Amino acid sequence: MKLILDKAAAFLAAGTIESYETPVMEAQRVLETGTCAGNDFLGWLHLPSSITDEFVGKINETARTLQENCDAVVVAGIGGSYLGAKAVIAALDDNFSWLKKSNAPRVLFAGNNISEDYLTEMMDYLKDVRFGVINISKSGTTTETALTFRLLKKMCEDMRGKDMARKVIVAVTDAVKGAARTTADKEGYKSFVIPDNVGGRFSVLTPVGLLPIAVAGFDVAQLVRGAQDMEKACDVNVPFKENPCAQYAACRNALYAEGKKIEILVNYQPKLHYVSEWWKQLYGESEGKDGKGIFPASVDFSTDLHSMGQWIQDGERTIFETVISIDRPNTSLTVPQDEQNMDGLNFLAGKHVDEVNHMAELGTQLAHVDGGVPNMRITMPKLDEYNIGQLIYFFEKGCGISGLLINVNPFNQPGVEAYKRNMFALLDKPGYEAESARLKSLLTPNS
Numbered sequence: 001m002k003l004i005l006d007k008a009a010a011f012l013a014a015g016t017i018e019s020y021e022t023p024v025m026e027a028q029r030v031l032e033t034g035t036c037a038g039n040d041f042l043g044w045l046h047l048p049s050s051i052t053d054e055f056v057g058k059i060n061e062t063a064r065t066l067q068e069n070c071d072a073v074v075v076a077g078i079g080g081s082y083l084g085a086k087a088v089i090a091a092l093d094d095n096f097s098w099l100k101k102s103n104a105p106r107v108l109f110a111g112n113n114i115s116e117d118y119l120t121e122m123m124d125y126l127k128d129v130r131f132g133v134i135n136i137s138k139s140g141t142t143t144e145t146a147l148t149f150r151l152l153k154k155m156c157e158d159m160r161g162k163d164m165a166r167k168v169i170v171a172v173t174d175a176v177k178g179a180a181r182t183t184a185d186k187e188g189y190k191s192f193v194i195p196d197n198v199g200g201r202f203s204v205l206t207p208v209g210l211l212p213i214a215v216a217g218f219d220v221a222q223l224v225r226g227a228q229d230m231e232k233a234c235d236v237n238v239p240f241k242e243n244p245c246a247q248y249a250a251c252r253n254a255l256y257a258e259g260k261k262i263e264i265l266v267n268y269q270p271k272l273h274y275v276s277e278w279w280k281q282l283y284g285e286s287e288g289k290d291g292k293g294i295f296p297a298s299v300d301f302s303t304d305l306h307s308m309g310q311w312i313q314d315g316e317r318t319i320f321e322t323v324i325s326i327d328r329p330n331t332s333l334t335v336p337q338d339e340q341n342m343d344g345l346n347f348l349a350g351k352h353v354d355e356v357n358h359m360a361e362l363g364t365q366l367a368h369v370d371g372g373v374p375n376m377r378i379t380m381p382k383l384d385e386y387n388i389g390q391l392i393y394f395f396e397k398g399c400g401i402s403g404l405l406i407n408v409n410p411f412n413q414p415g416v417e418a419y420k421r422n423m424f425a426l427l428d429k430p431g432y433e434a435e436s437a438r439l440k441s442l443l444t445p446n447s
């Protein structure tokens with residue numbers, strides 16, 4: 001993986017990125033010594049290097065049990081208990097896997113919304129399918145996940161019997177607390193623990209991400225290896241200039257200080273759509289507090305050049321782009337020669353489709369830079385487990401450093417609670433009576 005900054009640095013006065021060396025090194029130091037805000041959630045920092053082959057073996061063993069006994073596995077989880085697995089599986093999977101036969105079970109995601117249609121339609125599909133469930137919740141009490149799990153547990157037991165349900169339902173949750181733990185222990189489910197000191201959005205390299213990724217048939221050992229190598233490349237002892245996480249954090253914060261308030265993560269591969277969703281949660285929940293934080297947005301190009309392209313080229317100049325660029329595809333397809341050339345595309349004949357995509361990418365980069373949009377570029381040799389593992393750790397450490405640079409606690413998310421309190425009050429949850437009356441009066445027209 002390479003980070004290329006020249007087309008972002010060109011928007012900053014000479015020496016600006018270098019001027020971040022002291023604060024970035026200090027942010028790394030306080031992360032390393034555990035003396036920063038949120039220091040009870042630093043388990044992600046050296047997580048990759050702490051993962052043993054034995055642990056990966058245990059993940060793979062449980063994945064095999066699910067693969068052998070299920071044609072579909074529903075991963076129930078939301079936020080950090082959903083997006084990492086979804087991002088990695090989507091990035092590695094065939095774009096059309098849902099239409100093709102596969103040896104691995106189909107991995108479905110639920111518990112990440114409260115849509116009656118979504119749940120009903122998924123259950124309608126599952127009624128003819130041997131399915132299992134991975135119930136993922138650190139707190140064990142998240143409404144979206146718990147509600148979904150209640151429905152799926154009953155359905156799985158009704159369809160497959162209690163004994164088989166016990167075999168194909170796995171819990172990933174806290175070691176001792178929460179309803180998911182209580183249920184798992186009482187029912188005798190296989191379970192994995194989410195370490196106390198790893199927050200949801202930093203948990204993709206724990207069983208939260210690793211188990212669903214292994215069930216989908218991907219090589220978890222290679223994913224971890226990639227993350228381990230990036231952990232070394234971004235170590236606190238690596239000089240500032242050579243440390244990609246440090247450089248990324250410095251550059252994006254230098255742009256932010258110049259009024260570039262929105263970072264758009266760009267990809268040219270539809271498979272990376274959910275990597276952007278994962279990244280948005282990571283940066284949004286980590287930095288967006290105390291009235292501060294770069295707003296994380298994303299686009300899928302070239303698709304969105306035909307929707308958001310105009311705004312990016314020409315709209316308010318408060319944005320910068322970070323492009324994830326994949327050097328080569330995993331497949332091979334060239335443009336055929338056509339005798340009649342009615343579409344005028346013979347100038348492309350013999351070229352790989354990927355070359356056309358790359359020229360779209362480079363042409364867009366130059367156009368956007370011309371239009372006043374600073375551009376950072378992350379290049380990866382190919383989309384595979386190893387390189388995705390590198391990317392995950394790169395963004396995690398870049399995020400930890402960035403949050404500390406703007407003086408927020410990057411590891412909490414107090415703002416997420418507000419909607420939950422109101423939802424519980426409006427649903428008449430016991431204990432919320434006073435709040436319930438107040439909120440209902442606010443919802444009454446003309447009150």
Ligand code: PA5
Binds near residue numbers: 081137
């Ligand atoms: O990053 C976070 O901490 C959150 O997004 C959580 O992952 C999300 O709210 C789900 O929480 P839980 O795993 O407790 O169900």
